[in-house]
Amino acid sequence: MGKRGSTDVKLFGALILLALGIPLVAQQRYLPSDVENGSRLYRNNCFACHGPEGNSIPGVDFRRGQFKRASTDDDLLRVIASGVPGTAMPPAAINDSARLALVAYLRSMHEAATGPGDAAKGRTLFEAKGGCLACHRVNGKGSRLGPDLSEEGTIRTAEYLKRKILAPAESIMPEHRFVRVLTREGKVVTGLRLNEDTHTVQLIDQDERLRSFSKSDLREFTLLTTTTMPAYGDKLSPAELADLVSYLLTLKGLDSQ
Amino acid sequence: MIPRILTLSLAVAGGLSAQVTWDRLLHPEREPQNWLTYSGSTFSQRYSLLDQITRDNAKNLELQWVYQARSLEKFESTPLVVDGIMYVTDPPNNVVALDAKTGAVFWTYDYHPSADARVCCGAVNRGLAILGDTLFMGTIDAHLVAIDARAGHPIWNIQIGDPKLGYSITHAPLVVKDKVIVGVAGAEYGIRGFIGAYDAATGKEVWRFNTIPGPGEPGHETWAGDSSQHGGGSAWITGSYDPTLNLVYWGVGNPGADWNADNRQGDNLYSDCAIALDADTGKLKWYFQFTPHDEFDYDAVQVPVLVDGNWKGSPRKMMMWANRNGFFYVLDRTNGKFLYGAPFTKQTWAVGLDESGRPIRAPGSSPTPEGTLIYPGVQGGTNWYSPSYSPRTGLLYIPSWQDYYMNLAKMPAEFAAGQRYTGGAPRSPTPTLQRGLINTWTAENGSGAIIAMDPNTGQQKWQFKMTDVTSSGILTTASDVIFTGGREGFFYALDGRNGTMLWKAALGGQVAMGPVTYRIDGRQYVAVAAGHALFTFALRP
Secondary structure (H helix, E strand, C coil): CHHHHHHHHHHHHHHHCCCCCCCCCCCCCCCHHHHHHHHHHHHHHCHHHHCCCCCCCCCCEHHHCECCCCCCHHHHHHHHHHCCCCCCCCCCCCCHHHHHHHHHHHHHHHHHHHCCCCHHHHHHHHHCCCCHHHCCEECCEECCCCCECCCHHHHCCHHHHHHHHHCHHHCCCHHHCEEEEEECCCCEEEEEEEEECCCEEEEEECCCCEEEEEHHHEEEEEEECCCCCCCCCCCCCHHHHHHHHHHHHCCECECCC | CCCHHHHHHHHHHHCCCCCECHHHHHCHHHCCCCECCCCCCCCCCCEECCCCCCCCCHHHCEEEEEEECCCCCCCCCECEEECCEEEEEECCCEEEEEECCCCCEEEEECCCCCCCCCCCCCCCCCECEEEECEEEEECCCCEEEEEECCCCCEEEEEECCCHHHCCECCCCCEEECCEEEEECECHHHCCECEEEEEECCCCCEEEEEECCCCCCCCCHHHCCCCHHHHCECCCCCCCEEECCCCEEEEECCCECCCCCCCCCCCCCCCCCEEEEEECCCCCEEEEEECCCCCCCCCCCCCCCEEEEEEECCEEEEEEEEECCCCEEEEEECCCCEEEEEEECCCCCCEEEECCCCCEEECCCCCCECCCEEECCCCCCCCCCCCCEEECCCCEEEEEEEECCCEEEEECCCCCCCCCCCCCEEEECCCCCCCCCCCCCCCHHHCEEEEEEEECCCCEEEEEEEECCCCCCCCEEECCCEEEEECCCCEEEEEECCCCCEEEEEECCCCCCCCCEEEEECCEEEEEEEECCEEEEEECCC
16 A cells, blocks of 8 residues: 555656755744734724725725725724724824734735735746646646536635635645555555445546445445645745745636636 | 547547537437437437337336425426436426436536416426537426536526516427527417527527517518517427428418407418428428417417428328328428328317318307317327327327317406417317316216328328326337326336237326436336336336
8 A cells, every 4th residue: 555655646646746955934924813913902992984994985905905095004003003094094093013914914914815925926836836737727727536626716814814824734625635445356446535325425536537336346435534735834945935925826616717 | 547539539439528519419329318309309309219118027127216306396497318217307397417327417407487477277398408528408488598417506597588478488499400499388378489599508599580570570470460579489398499491390270369369360380380490590491380360279289290201102291290180190390391281189170181282160169158168178189298100010109198188168368468368169088187085087088099101102000098087208119118107197118019918017107298208328218207106117137
């Protein structure tokens, strides 16, 4: 089985190995604790008018980074402190660190929606250097064995995507697990588990064929709990990671084609 | 370790992952273990070369597995079976890939139609088409969607009509060469129908044939005033294809408004027609109109059955057509010439057909505000339910409604976008499609019958009668067994030679689709949907 295991690595992992040795230095403009505090302040002070998505005021959309009277962080700090005369926006009676936290949260709303990097560079990284299509599929291109990422931008946040790229083994959803079966005839088949019940298992194998097995016909049946996706923490620069996340956030299914 | 190249060669030998090429679709006789198209072949005969289930052993058929649909809509879908994988739609527009041997699900694709979708007669879907590794589905909100057959993910999705105006798609597309051909439903909302061909790789429209000709197009003169603008002419059942003639055949539905024809004097082409289109260009080669100036909703929405055989002693390329209007027809499909026609059920709207096949209307048969009694009723002598032709018996098997009528009242018809545009009310004994626990159908309302028709003579060789009517298609096999069902919820194996019932299963829900057969690991299976589930039968090994 050891030999078989090394074959699996070749089949599923060899193409996606990246150049090594690029140190990952987390680049944080805002402290996570600021974002967390800002989130609480937003709920208590801003939510009622700006809404949960930050887009309830016409012309203002925090997730899109769209403001009427501000572009820099300093602008935002000033508007929060002074309010907007003649509108329903009052001055906020909060201290400087609270205002900073609010700005951190507003910026994080934008980053959560668009990512912090360059989506075009991220696409190149995804399709070329990253070799991501060796396992993943986007809009009809790439392997069917890993998760299809065509709609990733509609269902994931930047933070989630970043975690998955840096530490994919942290959690593997049931629908993304692989199985290895050894048939009565001695054939080993490994593939993505599509469905399973007490008596049968269905998978898509390495040649992307849909296969169904009766468990009573199998000598061995193993649910693989490890992921074939490497952790990219030491393979991507912070800028590359940001670019990749931004690209993934642009994937909105067929509408984004 | 098995070298990768060897694994691949094993796969090809097992036929497990070969793409469904156009050549394969053209030659289903080479692989009777599969069911690759809606009607089983481009000739739409629903005839299978499988013969393990015979007239002798059909009584031993046993249930193998059941797929329970997630929807409570009517299950009208004909499954496809490709190398052991079954693809079927769960109404209206979800797709399921199953292990055809066990019923285990590989994947599901959920499609959420627009809330703007409006369908006259049920949020249904009748099946898929496949080419290469791609499935094609029309949706009730008038989209055509391409889906990866291996992973169940959408590849492209195009809108071909406005659902707010009543455009929808309910039938299985037809693949011809590298195109996906599909038509639109919605005549009950005053649409102007069309059939379109779309590039299978991209969804780009290649050609479009307007079933209701516009100004300047031939046939427009058969519509008074501007009545053609909302002239209907839906195409809601799958057509057929003759590769020798390179012609696509399709049935066209009723004109709008259905039952009030005051504003649309004329024959109203190409409503209620069989049409032959050049497969490459969509240009009309010929048409034959079954019911000119239709006032009864007698859609010509039946599957064109193509037969090469002897007609009165001479070889002929024929098209056989049991029509909703109650007449059975044989046409020469090279040119649309009428060869034969006669009623196969009680009808009172015509006194007969002239020598060109045109009906001679019965006096006093037009709908009136007070109501006019007409046979057959609004659902017709038959409808969209697939017939089957067996080259072995030489018989065409027709699901029919016998002695069935309506009291048709004409009402004013005013067009409003997206609103029903029918101009009448056929008061009919037609039951609701969802049966209760008790079947209160009576013989006075009519009855169902499978007719075995000798197309050369118009003689009915036999009838298999049912108390209730039937919406089931028919399957014939090379062992002269035919499979069909009905609204009572029975699924039957009949002797194709004489109509004797060989076996039946009470499935507890109406059969409203066409059964299919396939083979895996040497066993022949038969699949049929009844109620809200799909059942699969086979002989015990």
